[in-house]
Amino acid sequence: MTLNGSKWGNVTAIATDLTDHQLITEFKEGSMEAMEAIVDRYENRIFTFGLKMCGQLQDAEDITQDTFLNAFRYLNSFREETNLKNWLFKIAATACIRKRRKKKCEPDRELSLESFINKDGTFETHDIPDWSDDPSDKVLRAEMKAVISDSIKTLPHKYKLVFNLRDIEGFSTKETADILGISIESVKTRLHRARLALREKISNSYREGKSA
Amino acid sequence: MKENCKKNFEKISEYLDGELGPDDCRQIEQHLEECPECRDCFDALKKTIDLCRKSAREEIPGDMRERLRSKLRDCLGGHQLSSE
Numbered sequence: 001m002t003l004n005g006s007k008w009g010n011v012t013a014i015a016t017d018l019t020d021h022q023l024i025t026e027f028k029e030g031s032m033e034a035m036e037a038i039v040d041r042y043e044n045r046i047f048t049f050g051l052k053m054c055g056q057l058q059d060a061e062d063i064t065q066d067t068f069l070n071a072f073r074y075l076n077s078f079r080e081e082t083n084l085k086n087w088l089f090k091i092a093a094t095a096c097i098r099k100r101r102k103k104k105c106e107p108d109r110e111l112s113l114e115s116f117i118n119k120d121g122t123f124e125t126h127d128i129p130d131w132s133d134d135p136s137d138k139v140l141r142a143e144m145k146a147v148i149s150d151s152i153k154t155l156p157h158k159y160k161l162v163f164n165l166r167d168i169e170g171f172s173t174k175e176t177a178d179i180l181g182i183s184i185e186s187v188k189t190r191l192h193r194a195r196l197a198l199r200e201k202i203s204n205s206y207r208e209g210k211s212a
Numbered sequence: 213m214k215e216n217c218k219k220n221f222e223k224i225s226e227y228l229d230g231e232l233g234p235d236d237c238r239q240i241e242q243h244l245e246e247c248p249e250c251r252d253c254f255d256a257l258k259k260t261i262d263l264c265r266k267s268a269r270e271e272i273p274g275d276m277r278e279r280l281r282s283k284l285r286d287c288l289g290g291h292q293l294s295s296e
Binding site: 032035036039043044047048051052057061064065068069072073113116117122123125126127128129130131141144145148149152163167168173188191192195196198199202203 | 217221222224225226229231249250252253256257259260261262263264265266267268269270271272273276277279280281283284287288289
């Protein structure tokens with residue numbers, strides 16, 4: 001199918017209540033407005049995912065571009081029963097894994113459950129702040145956001161993938177397993193350990209901030 | 213660490229996600245009522261997830277948004293979709 005690029009110059013509004021599948025059908029028929037509507041709908045989520053995964057704006061931009069380019073290029077192989085959001089995240093996750101391989105990063109370290117338990121068998125106490133819903137707490141919120149982003153950044157890659165998909169993007173355990181091509185048990189294990197690691201990191205940063 | 217605490221500690225995320233059966237849920241709830249240490253652990257984990265969820269959303273910067281559209285236009289305009 002040939003796409004007519006000329007419509008891009010003068011994109012007219014498209015009904016925003018169209019379903020993803022309706023937009024895909026319109027895109028396949030040559031509508032660039034439908035393509036723009038799909039990008040509008042998902043670009044912030046894919047960008048957030050790329051940024052949380054890689055920690056760098058440039059990498060997040062690359063991931064976002066690669067994801068949409070590959071999605072639109074291969075849209076003919078998109079099956080009717082597939083959920084577009086899940087499909088986009090599958091492409092985005094693959095792009096993140098590929099980017100990490102290219103950078104020749106150190107192999108992922110494992111997070112063991114025992115590492116979150118003291119040697120004498122007790123638990124550490126973790127003081128976690130509440131998120132402020134008060135818009136006047138702008139500075140506090142910005143500081144907290146930075147602490148949380150830095151903490152997520154330090155997670156080993158495979159744990160970070162699961163955490164971002166499950167807790168940030170809200171995919172179910174089964175959906176996350178399908179997106180990453182791993183078992184449901186692996187998703188549960190990695191998610192639990194990622195959460196425990198974040199609890200420790202955030203609580204330590206919060207403690208340091210309070211004592212400073 | 214007591215055996216009950218360890219079992220609770222391992223399953224706490226599944227409990228939070230509503231992925232455990234009624235028997236397991238009952239056992240965990242009972243244990244949390246009896247064990248303040250595990251209750252603290254549970255509360256801190258719950259707050260961590262909540263904090264991360266609320267702070268997470270980012271917006272793509274305007275210049276990147278423009279570059280994305282420009283790239284899609286350059287690469288896809290007038291080209292054929294792959295049938296692979």
